[in-house]
Amino acid sequence: MSTPQWVRAxxxxxxxxxxxxxxxxxxxxxxxxxxxHFLFTKEGIARKQRVLKVLQSEKVFDKSQNYFAGRIDRFETALARAKKLRQLAVRNGWTQDDRLTANELISEPGPYGLHESMFLITLRDQGNAEQHEKFLRPAEEYKYIGCYAQTELGHGSNVRGLETTATWNADDKTFTIHSPTLTASKWWIGSLGRTANHAVVMAQLIVNGKSLGPHPFVIQIRDMKTHEPLENIHVGDIGPKFGYNTMDNGFLLFNNFKVPHISMLARFSSVDPKTNKYSRPSSPSLIYGTLTWVRSTIVMQAGGVLARGVTIATRYCAVRRQFQDRDAPEWEKGENQVLNYTTVQIRLLPLLATTFALHFTGKGMMALYAASQKKMSQDVGKVGAPERGPGPEETHSGSDLLADLHATSCGLKSLASYTAVEGLEVCRRACGGHGYSSFSGIGPWYADYLPTATWEGDNYMLTQQVARYLLKSARSVLKGNEATNDTTAILSNFLSRQDTGAAFDILGNDSELVAAFAWRAAFLTFEALKHRDEQKKPWNSLLVDFYRLSRAHSQYMVVKNFYETLQASPDSSDGLDPETLGLMHKLFRLYALHTLEAEASEFYTSSAVTVRQIQLARTNAVMKLLEELRPHAVRLVDSWGFPDWQLDSSLGRYDGKVYEDMFHRASELNPLNRVTVDPYPDSPTLFKKNEASALKSKL
Amino acid sequence: MSTPQWVRAxxxxxxxxxxxxxxxxxxxxxxxxxxxHFLFTKEGIARKQRVLKVLQSEKVFDKSQNYFAGRIDRFETALARAKKLRQLAVRNGWTQDDRLTANELISEPGPYGLHESMFLITLRDQGNAEQHEKFLRPAEEYKYIGCYAQTELGHGSNVRGLETTATWNADDKTFTIHSPTLTASKWWIGSLGRTANHAVVMAQLIVNGKSLGPHPFVIQIRDMKTHEPLENIHVGDIGPKFGYNTMDNGFLLFNNFKVPHISMLARFSSVDPKTNKYSRPSSPSLIYGTLTWVRSTIVMQAGGVLARGVTIATRYCAVRRQFQDRDAPEWEKGENQVLNYTTVQIRLLPLLATTFALHFTGKGMMALYAASQKKMSQDVGKVGAPERGPGPEETHSGSDLLADLHATSCGLKSLASYTAVEGLEVCRRACGGHGYSSFSGIGPWYADYLPTATWEGDNYMLTQQVARYLLKSARSVLKGNEATNDTTAILSNFLSRQDTGAAFDILGNDSELVAAFAWRAAFLTFEALKHRDEQKKPWNSLLVDFYRLSRAHSQYMVVKNFYETLQASPDSSDGLDPETLGLMHKLFRLYALHTLEAEASEFYTSSAVTVRQIQLARTNAVMKLLEELRPHAVRLVDSWGFPDWQLDSSLGRYDGKVYEDMFHRASELNPLNRVTVDPYPDSPTLFKKNEASALKSKL
Structure with missing residues (x-):
């Protein structure tokens, strides 16, 4: 549809x-x-600029039809982009960081996604030298394109419940891979639906009639030339989803499908083809380490994920104007910027504070992970932290550092992804009606991010792991053992001061504010312990308490990390100037006090604060912080440095040309405007003219 | 893709x-x-069965490709369905209720949506006899197909800020309709994008150079035969949205477009073509009545909207099994139904209670509306309740009944739509990974429902109207005026007992539980009044408090309506048997106590309850209610009576064949499985085989 001249004017x-x-x-x-620079380092920012330039010069990455295209076309484009990205990486000699930056800028899941992450990682970590030669090399060269097939139609978080079997055949030295039921079908497997020709399949290993638990197998599933499924394999895409539709999540079934001995990834456990004997994993903790690392990156990313929404909403709320301030004098005409309304500020500014809080917490986690990696290489074999689902409750072993990292990563992954998900939707709604348009850029982004709250450990399931760890720590402290890490330290402190009371000066002193969060977490830990150990309550009846406990502990971790980052800033080489640091302190207080107020009843109950303090926090402190931060909101979101190309949002444009861009997309890019309707109920024609149908394959 | 025999087995x-x-x-x-029967009456249930049969016999209503199709195909199908519905309505002599039932069963917005609602209603309510003849008759016969064009690109809630002008030309007795800026473009207008040939356009009336505020004009926008836009009109679809993509929301711009005198809807205000004089609206309250009614229906529907999600999630959580109960004895093998976990119960069962709470509150509202209609016809002209946006604060006039209805409808619309939106997403996530699949049926339904939180008054904006009304009522009570309705009654009661204190027996007595909600709402009202009248705080600084106040008042209304419905049940002809009534009382308590606990800090602060009571409410009362209600969950959702055809959900099937249905849709209905990919990065081909492209126009 062409736009008439008078409209263009x-x-x-x-x-x-x-x-x-x-x-x-x-x-x-x-x-x-x-x-x-403080957030991303100069090097990180330069990388982003460099990669952005490369991407923008390739036509296949043009985003202008993204919001209009249907599933098949979106997938086709995503495949073309994935191929081009691989070519660019080879041609430009991109590092891993360069490639991750490119993915961030493109901002859509692609069909090579699971090949480039879990498939390669699993081959590398769990394959032996021979398997590296046979599988990893061709996979690194994209001759084998793979995926990681664990989840089944009837089995998610509980890996032990998987139904797919791998039975060792002593006679011909093969495994038979089999799906005994419909619920055994692999399901949700990224890159499997249409793209992969190989899969790492988790299956219950059976040797001599004995079931030995889930193990990984590398299996070719499609013909290398025709790309058709091999015989006795049924594989396909699982259909449309709320988001993530550029990815071909797939299903996979086996009908007594034989694979050779080498298919079983054998670095940690294996079946000896001569003796037909199975040997046990030497160190499961190394495997668990990978998933703990994945969770840490989720925490790190959550701040940036949320920051996109906050950037878009903050800029648009500075451009959008509605109503006059009812107390404004008559002579002050014109509508008020929406960002001036306190009902908008109370939604957006605490989220702005949250973006920094999560970012710094993610940084802290990564440091903890690096330290644990060093530690882990020193005591391989000692630790057996349970991975998914409830593991043994009382028998926690291994170093305090690793246990702490594992528990922290579970709780923070749950809190951070939940916070980002909820926050994005708050941002979308803060944009009013236009937030609902795809052109806002928030809805599609939210829809793609949503599964993060479910994968790598369901956000509810995970909190049991945190609770189990905290209960164990509390038992240790009660026995009089000395504090060996931060968790046992806050629990000991609580015990020693329990009777004299707390009365933290949350409004006057930032470190006391952190201490109030520690106090509440410790209080809830001992409450839960009482329910479990003294009152012998059923585990199931305590799950809701455990969820709250994990949340409380994780919020303490976030507040602590935020505070400590700011404390360390003046001593760091890229430290902030005093003025900006002062603003960051205000954002810290806003995050902490707003959270404290939202969870008020736990803070009262634990006697960390008084009712009066909470009231003051809300009516005075928080409202005052909103007022003080308001003038800096746009510059603060600018510091996240999202290029317009990445945001792909009319509302969030850096230059504020919101309405021009909305109109351009609707009037000039929108393919629905190429059809002319026959509107009358009794006429059989639907479209009188349909320029779109000819174009459909390009939409 | 064909499913092999071994998979079918x-x-x-x-x-x-x-x-x-x-x-x-x-x-x-x-x-x-x-x-x-108690919920919907026997007649309502019979109607649903009857209409369902008609729809299922028409091929155009087949839903099997709904989740797969792209925007243009979905719109095309929706148009075909809209036409067929109109034909069926004529052929079968359907009543208004029959048509609404059909829309509910089809569950997608259609291109005639705004024609059949706001266009016809506005012509009827605001047109005079001549205009009924000229516009309403052909509209009723679908010769004119219309929409209601109020919102603009730059102007949502604030109707007074609209930029489109309608200037009276005394010389040739016409109006010139004009869009002076880009932000004046009409935007979001349902049925406008591709379908309508007429529009009711709200424009600023200018007579003799004087601006007289927004008025409605009926304007032809497209040619009756070619359906092309008329000259000097630019109109089109605004593009894809988070949901609602079967609807052609549109934009519309005018370039000094002349319309005759009769175009201005003249029942309440008009320009005399002889004298060129404007006469004022005789009764704006009649117009506002329509929007109050729309809000009441939103409250009524919110319960049913949420019930769909609760039905799907409850059934699936009874079918889905994950992990064993960790306290279960060794010999009790097998995984536990997810619905048995308290973390799932605490999410779903309070929402189940909420569905009934909102349904009964909606019924109560409709009764109040009927009463007010009667009252209104008695005192036309006395009332001037402000519609959207802040109106005069101090000068509220009109009957107490109408003022109460207006305030109640604003607050409850905000609470009910917010609760349904949030609750649907909780239901989706409670389904774990599969909740993310379109086949869950929750995501698409959520996405289509979302705008309800924005339209007919933004959920935040609306709460100012509630607060203004409550402040006015409090001032009246403080002056010693007698209580004339429920609101003034609870405020008076609070004042008289304020010093002696409350101490409600929330755990032992249901009516005391209701009284605690009234107490908290009254407390917050007087607090807000103090801030505004004594401390003279700026209106803007109080918006957050007003939002909380509105929420508190609306929650009180819901608790009260739920309680009163159950109290009245034994005396009603279709009353419940004692056993079911007992369960409904438990649901009432669950809703009230769960809400009370979530808002704990306001209940403490107002001294309605003690900290100890809240703790007991959580750890004892709520957990016990979950246990008692758990066995009845599936039958309780069954009572909502959604046919599978309406839910269109694999997870929510009445017969529990969840996995069979998921698999069928993925393996047999999914068009993406008709393409075969060329997966290698260096090969230029993307799809080796593409059966889908040939089929695309049918997808």
């Missing part, structure tokens, strides 16, 4: 969005570049 | 979903039919 009503954002930026002196 | 792992649901139903003696 129109401008939005005044003031222009671009003027409003300019004004916002001139009203604050936050040093955006310095804050960006 | 597979069954899900035991126990079968069908067995599990049978077992659930045999473990409870809830009289499903009786409860259904």
């Amino acid at each position: 129109l401008k939005p009503g005044s003031p222009q969005g671009s003027e409003l954002l300019e004004q916002e930026r001139s009203n604050s002196n936050v040093n955006v570049d310095a804050l960006s | 597979l069954k899900p792992g035991s126990p079968q979903g069908s067995e599990l649901l049978e077992q659930e139903r045999s473990n409870s003696n809830v009289n499903v039919d009786a409860l259904s």
Whole structure:
């Protein structure tokens, strides 16, 4: 549809969005570049610019039809992009960091996604030298394209419940892979539906009639030339989803399918083809380490994921104007920027604080992970932290550092992904009606991010692991054992001060604010312990308490990490200037006090604070912080440094040309406007003219 | 893709979903039919059956490709369905109720949606006799197909800020309709994008250079034969949205477009073509009545909207099994039904209670509306309740009944739609990974329902109206005026007992539980009044408090309506049997106590309850109610009576054949499985085989 000349001549009503954002930026002196460097390092920012340039010069990455295309076309484009990305990586000699940056900028899941992550990682970590030669090399060269097939139609978090079997045949030295039921079908497997020709399949190993638990097998599933499924394999895409539709999540069934001995990944456990004997895993903790690492990256990313939504909503709420302030004098005409309303501020500014809180917590986790890796290489074999689902409750072994990392990663993964998911939706709604348009850029992003709350451990299931660890720590402290890490330290502190009481000065002193969070977590830990050990309550009846406990502990971790990052800033080489650091302290207080108020009843009950303090926190402290932070909101989101190309949002444009962009996309890019309808109920024709159908394969 | 024979022979792992649901139903003696009758009346249930049969016999309503199709195909199908529905309505002589039932069963917005609602209603309510003849008659016969164009690109809730102008031309007795800026473009207008040939356009009326505020004009926008836009009109679809993609929401711009005098809907206000004088609206309250009614229906529907999600999640959580209960004895093998975990119960069962709470509250609202209609016809002209956005704060006039209805409808619309939106997403996540599949039926339904939280008054904006009303009522009570309705009654009661204190027996007595909600709402009202009238705080600084206040008042209304419905049941002809009534009382308590606990800090602060009571409410009362209600969960959702055809959900099937249905849709209906990919990065081909492209126009 062509836009008539008289429409092209129109401008939005005044003031222009671009003027409003300019004004916002001139009203604050936050040093955006310095804050960006503090968040991402100079090197990280330069990388982003460099990769962005490469991507923007390739036509296949043009995003203008993303929001319009249907599933098949989106998948086709995503495949083309995945291929081009691989070519670019080879041609430009991209590092792993370069490739991750490219994925972030493109911002859509691609059909090579699971090949490039779990397939390669599993082959590398769990294959032996021979298997590296046979599987890993061709996989690294994209001759084998793979996926990681664990989850089944009837079995998610509980890996022990998997139904797919791998039975050792002593006679011909093969395994028979079999799906005995429909619920045994592999399901949700990324890159499997249409793309992969190989899969790492988790199956129950059976040797001499004895079931030995789930083990990984590398299996060719499609013909290397025709790409058709091999005989006795049924494989396909599982259909459309709420998001993630550029990915071909797949299903996979085996009908007594034989694979050779080498298919079983044998670094840690294996079947000896001569003796037909099975040998046990030497160190399951190394495997668990990978998943703990995955969770840490989820925490790290959650801040950035949320920051996209906050950036879009904050900029748009500075451009959008609705109603006059009812207390404004008569002579002050014009509508008020939506960002000036406290009902908008109370939704967006605490989320802005949360983006930094999660980012710093993620950084802290990565440091903890690096330390644990070092530690782990020192005591391989000592640790057996349970992975998914409830494991043994009382028999926790291994170093305190690893146990702490495992528990922390579970709780924080749950809190961080939940916070990002909820926060994105708050941002979308804060944009009013236009938030519902795909052009807002928030809805599609939210829909793609949602599964993070489920995968790598369901957010509810995971909290049991945190609770189990905290209960164990509390038992140790009660026995009089000395504190060996932060968790046992806060529990000991609580025990020693329990009778004299707490009374933290949450409004006057930042470290006391952190201490109040520690106190509440410790209180809930001992409450839960009482229920379990003294009152002998059933585990199932305590799950809700455990969920709250995990949340409380994780919120303490976030508050602590935020605080400690700011404390360390003046001593660091890329430290913040005093003014920006002062603002960051305000964001810290806003995050902490807003969270404290939302969870008020636990803080009362634990006597960490008084009712009066909470009231003051809400009516005075939080409202005052909103007022003080308001002028800096736009510059603070600018410091996250999202290029417009990455956001792909009319509402979140850096230049504030919101309405021009909305209109351009609707009037000029929208393929539905190429059909002319026959609107009358009794006429059999639907579309009188359908330019779109000819174009459909390109939509 | 064809499913091989060996796959067809597979069954899900035991126990079968069908067995599990049978077992659930045999473990409870809830009289499903009786409860259904109580909710919907026998007549309503018979109507649903009758209409369902008609729809299922028409091929165009087949839903099997709904989740797969792209935007243009979905819109095309929706248009075909809209036409067929109109034909069926004529052929079968359907009543308004029959048509609404058909829409509910089809469960997708259609291109005639705004024609059949706001366009016809506005012509009827605001047109004079001549205009009824000229516009309403042909519209009723679908010769004119219309929409209601109010919102603009730059202007949502604030109707006074609209930029489109309608200037009276005294010389040739016409109006010039004009869009002076890009932000003046009409936007989001349902049925406008591709379907309508007429629009009711809200524009700022200008007579003799004087601006007289927004008024409605009926305007032809497309040619009656070619359906192309008329000259100097630019109109089209606004593009894809998070949901609602079967609807063609549109934009519309005018370039000095002339319309005759009769275009201005003249029942309440008009321009005299002889004198060129404007006469004022005789009764704006009649217009506002329509929107109050729309809000009441939103409250009524919210219970049913949420009930779909609760039905799906409850059934699936009874079929899905994960992990063993860790306290279960060794000999008790097999995984546990997910519905047995308290972390699942605490999410789903309070929502189940909420479905009934909202349904009964909706019924109460409709009764109040009927009463107000009667009252209104008695005192036309006395009332000027402000519609959208902040109106005059101090000058509220009109009968107490109408003011109460208006405030109640605003607050409850906000609470009910918010609760349904949030609750649906909780249901989706409670389904674990499979909740993310479109086949869950929750995601698409959620996405289509979402805008309800924004339209007919943004959920945040609306709460200001509630607060304004409550403040006014409190001022009246403080002056010593007698209580004239429930709101002033609870405020008076609070004032008289304020000093002696409350101490409600929330755990032992249901009416005290209701009283605690009233107390908290009254407390917050007087707090807000203090801030505004004594401390003279700026209105903007109080918006967050107002939001909380509105929420508190609306929750009180819901608790009260739920309680009163159950109290009245034994005396009603279709009253519940004592056993089911007992269960409903438990659901009432669960809703009230769970809400009370979630909002604990306001209940403490107001001294309605003690900290100890809240603790007991959580750890004892709520957990015990979950245990008692758990066995009846499946039968309770059955009583909502959703046919499988309406739910269109693999997970929510009445017969529990969840996995069979998931598999069927993925393996047999999914068009993506008709393409074969060329997976290698260096090969230029993307799809080796593409059966789908030939079929695309049918997808």
